Amino acid sequence: MIEDKTEFSSITEKQREVMSLLVEFKTSKEIARLLSISPHTVDQRINFVRKKLNVSSRSEAASKYRRLSEVYDKPIYEDSDVPKPDILAKVNVQDEAEKLLIVKHPEPSGLDGVADQKQFNRIGPRVFVGKFGTLARIVAILLIGLTLMVIGVLGLAVFQQLSQIFAT
Secondary structure, rough: OOHHHHHHHHHHHHHHHHHHHHHHHOHHHHHHHHHHHOHEEEEEEEEHHHHHHOOHHHHHHHHHHHHHHHHOOOOOOOOOOOOOOOHHOOOOOOOOOHHHHHHOOOOOOOOOOOOOEOOOOOOOOOOHHHHHHHHHHHHHHHHHHHHHHHHHHHHHHHHHHHHHHOOO
């Protein structure tokens, strides 16, 4: 499979244009007309691709190119379907350089987690957000720590009682 990838990556952009049309069952003359090159140049590019793909005919080259392009010619990252906020429409920007400095995806505005009238997905209870959010987080951490300490002391007491029972 690595060999196929190196074969495919060795094909130039102009050769890919020709091969893409060859895959669509176009003749050399049709490809030449569409790309505004001579039929001789089309045949020459197809022959170079045949040699790179180690095949003996145009149809084998087209078949192998189609298979390789389906695997290796896809973009790695595609655009997501998530709508992008148009912050530039909300801000009066005069200078192009100033547009580049504006953040495209703003953080949620306000203390209640609402951004642009859409609910922001937060992790954790609502009590940790807002005016007393930091205080609520500190109290929660202290309560969790105290609970763990009580569980540890109770575990040690149980261990001491069990060791006294089994020691006798």
